[in-house]
Amino acid sequence: MIVTLHKLLVFISGYLGAWFFAMVARVIATGYFLFIPARVLQCSRIYRALYPGRNFLFYLSCVWRQYHNFTRVITDRMLLLNSGDITFSSSGWEHVRDAASRGRGAVIVMSHMGNWDVAAHLFGREGIPLLLFMGAKDREQLEKIQKDSLADRGIRIVAVGKDGGSPFDIIEGLGFLRNGGLVSLTGDIVWSPRQRTVEAVFFGRRIALPAAPYILAQKTGAPLLFFFAFRNGPRKYDFVIRDPLFMQSGGRSKNPDAVSAAAQKYADILADELAKHPFQWYHFSDFLGGGKI
Numbered sequence: 001m002i003v004t005l006h007k008l009l010v011f012i013s014g015y016l017g018a019w020f021f022a023m024v025a026r027v028i029a030t031g032y033f034l035f036i037p038a039r040v041l042q043c044s045r046i047y048r049a050l051y052p053g054r055n056f057l058f059y060l061s062c063v064w065r066q067y068h069n070f071t072r073v074i075t076d077r078m079l080l081l082n083s084g085d086i087t088f089s090s091s092g093w094e095h096v097r098d099a100a101s102r103g104r105g106a107v108i109v110m111s112h113m114g115n116w117d118v119a120a121h122l123f124g125r126e127g128i129p130l131l132l133f134m135g136a137k138d139r140e141q142l143e144k145i146q147k148d149s150l151a152d153r154g155i156r157i158v159a160v161g162k163d164g165g166s167p168f169d170i171i172e173g174l175g176f177l178r179n180g181g182l183v184s185l186t187g188d189i190v191w192s193p194r195q196r197t198v199e200a201v202f203f204g205r206r207i208a209l210p211a212a213p214y215i216l217a218q219k220t221g222a223p224l225l226f227f228f229a230f231r232n233g234p235r236k237y238d239f240v241i242r243d244p245l246f247m248q249s250g251g252r253s254k255n256p257d258a259v260s261a262a263a264q265k266y267a268d269i270l271a272d273e274l275a276k277h278p279f280q281w282y283h284f285s286d287f288l289g290g291g292k293i
Contacts, residue, residue, distance in 0.1 A: 018079060029071050049202075088229075111187050113228055135186070160192070242269055
């Protein structure tokens with residue numbers, strides 16, 4: 001049903017313009033805001049940490065902006081799938097090119113801040129080998145359209161379910177890196193309770209982050225690239241790739257301190273980018289699960 005509705009909206013928008021799709025998306029976002037208050041309260045915790053001491057209405061207004069900014073991302077995804085009419089600038093893209101050209105591979109740590117889809121399509125357009133780990137939601141529908149589109153551009157997709165995925169998924173990622181490919185994993189969402197995590201501090205609170213990106217980098221010696229794709233105007237994006245972070249290759253040995261340090265580096269960068277782009281983090285679950293330190 002949802003896929004059929006999406007296709008119908010895309011079809012109508014082809015005649016009336018993208019404004020129609022955007023309008024319907026805003027109506028849906030308003031419904032989520034009004035009728036799922038538990039999620040709104042979860043999202044507001046981020047803004048309480050970012051802007052302490054404000055009143056409740058201020059935090060509600062922040063979540064409202066977050067929800068409705070997300071409709072712009074959804075509209076851009078539709079445009080990307082149908083017309084490709086998206087432009088971008090970049091800071092640090094040379095790190096991606098360097099990793100691809102040297103054949104040493106790289107672990108790209110992306111987040112749900114901005115619109116990663118736009119950047120992923122660019123990898124496919126430029127022929128950069130990319131293996132993308134993505135969460136596989138139960139009864140996923142619209143997500144399948146997204147993944148099929150990326151696969152059509154030559155990007156390999158590994159879907160990680162709520163069971164935490166298979167050990168063979170990690171083996172595939174290791175092999176891809178050792179052959180000089182780039183592997184992308186989310187840094188800000190733990191998909192499964194069985195997933196291995198690492199603790200970090202975020203705005204004075206303990207949080208759990210996925211450990212897989214840092215373990216892959218440690219085992220292969222591939223650099224970590226912290227990658228963000230921010231919307232800076234209608235159909236315009238700015239890619240921000242921080243300087244590479246190298247972890248000493250551990251082979252079969254384990255160095256939890258190095259993993260923790262790398263995860264904390266990501267948490268610090270995430271906090272910095274959130275302060276710059278407070279309404280472009282589309283994380284709609286309880287990220288601040290731990291208590292204050």
